Amino acid sequence: MNPTDIQIRAASWHAVPIQLRIPLKFGAETVTSVVCARVCLEVERADGTLAKGWGETPLSVQWVWPSSVAYVERLNALVDFCNRLTRAYADFRASGHAFEVGHAFLQEVLPSLLHEANAALPSGVDIPHLAALVCASPFDLALHDAYGVAHGVPTYSTYCKPWMDKDLSHYLQPAEDAHGVDFHGLYPADFFRPAPETHLLAWHLVGGLDPLEAQDPGAGEVKDGYPSTLCEWIERDGLQALKVKLRGNDAAWDFERLKRVGAIGLARGVHLFTADFNCTVTDPAYVTDILRQLRAQEPALWEKLAYVEQPFPYDLEAHPIPVHTVSEMVPLFLDESAHDWTLVRLGRTLGWNGVALKTCKTQTGALLSLCWARAHGMQLMVQDLTNPMLAQITHALLAAHAPTLAGVETNGMQFYPDASAPEAVIHPGLYRRNHGQIDLTTLKGAGFGYRLEEIQRDLGVPQASATRQE
Secondary structure, rough: OOOOEEEEEEEEEEEEEEEEEEEEEEEOEEEEEEEEEEEEEEEOOOOOOOEEEEEEEEHHHHHHOOOOOOOOHHHHHHHHHHHHHHHHHHHHHOOOOOHHHHHHHHEEEEHHHHHHHHHHHOOOOOOOOHHHHHHHHHHHHHHHHHHHHOOOOOOOHHOOOOOOOOHHHHHHHOOOOOOOOOOOOOOOOOOOOOOOEEEEEEEEEEOOOOOOOOOOOOOOOOOOOOOHHHHHHHHHOOOEEEEEEEOOOOOOHHHHHHHHHHHHHOOOOOOOEEEOOOOOOOOOHHHHHHHHHHHOHHHHHHOOOOEEEEOOOOOOOOOOOOOHHHOOOOOOEEEEEEEEOOHHHHHHHOOOOEEEEOHHHHHHHHHHHHHHHOOOOOOOEEEOOOOOHHHHHHHHHHHHOOOOOOOOEHHHHHOOOHHHHHHHHHHHHHHOEEEEEEEOOOOOOOOOOOOOHHHOOOOOOOOOOOOOOO
C-alpha cells in the first residue's frame, strides 16, 4: 500500500440552476437553462488525515441525452442519478491514487448503477452512458482535487511516479497495428506538455441562432451590457478562433453560414476556424461536398479551417461509419462519440484522426483518452460544455496540460457570464477573454488551485449527502 493512497469517506452535491442570457442550439434542441452539479468529496489519507475536494459539471441535458422525452423528465432522471452517485461514491471502498480509485469506480460501479437507475424509469426512458458519465464527472473531478489537497500539491503534479502505483499499461492497450506503442513504464504526465500553458488561445462558439451583424434578427434584443453580435464579440475580446455550429441536414444553409462567418472573421483578424455539424450527418459525402465547395470558392477560409468536429451520430458502435474521405481532407475530431479510450481506438480504425477531450466525461477518462490518442499520433483539442464557475477551471487546466492543436474552446462567458461572478473576482482572466486568450495565472495551490476560501459563494443546502457506512 502506498502511503499516499486515499479513500473516500463522504460525498455531497449541490444543484446550481443557471439561466442562459441567450439561447444555445444543440442539434435539434435549444438550451435556455442548465443545472450545474457541484460536488464535494471528503477523503482520508493512510495516516488518518482528512481533506475535501470539489468538482463541477453542467448537466447539459440536450447534449448528453438528445431525445423526444420531455426535458424536465430527462433532467429529473439525471438529478436522481446524481443522488444515487452520492451514496455510491461515499460507500466505495477502493483506495489508491485518485486516478486509480476513479477508474475502479467507473469500471466496477457505474455500469450497474446506471442499470439500476434505468430499471426504475418508465419504459422507453433510458439514461445514456454519456449522460451517466457527465453525472459522474463532478464526483471524479472532486476526487482528483481532493487527492492534491490531501497532500498539499497541485493535482497535475501527481500523475506520475511515485504518486501512482500502476502505469498506463494497467489501463490501456495499443492498437493492433500500432507497432512500437508500449504503455509499460509510462504515466499520464509523460503525455502532457513539457510545461503547462499559462495563457491559452480561446475559441468562440458561433451558435446556429447567434446574430452575426447588427442587421440580423435578434441583434440587440438582449440589453444586458454584453456583446450581441459576432462582430461585437470579436471586437471586445480580440477573438482569433471561431467554432461554427452547423445544422448537418441543410447543406446550402451550412455552406452559406460557414462562408458568412468566414468573411466576417477574416476581415477582423480571425485566423482559425472549425466546423461542428452536431452529430446530425449520416453520409460522409454531405461533409466532403461542403468541404470541396469551400476549398474551391473560399480558398482563404479553407486555409484557416483547422478541423471538423463530430458530424456523425453519437453512438459509434451502432453507427460505425468509415470517415476516411473526410479525414483525408481535414483533421476530423471525435467528440460525443469519444466516451473513453476504447471508442477512440474504434474511431481510429474508421478514419478519425483527432479527439476532442472534455472534463465532463470524467477527469480519469479524459486523461486516458489523451494518452491513448497521443501515443497513436492523433491530434487533440479540449472542447467546452459551456462551463461556468469551477467547471471552467478544471476545463482550462486540462487544456493547459494537454498538447492541443490550438488552445481551448471556452464559451461560458457568452451564454451566462454573470453565473461565474464570484469566481471571476479571484480569477478574472478565466471568465473573460482578452486579446483572444484566457489567463490561468491566478490558479495556485493544492488540488486544482481553485482558491475556494477566497470565493464568496453561498451554495445553500446540498441536494444530497452521504457518509461511508462502516
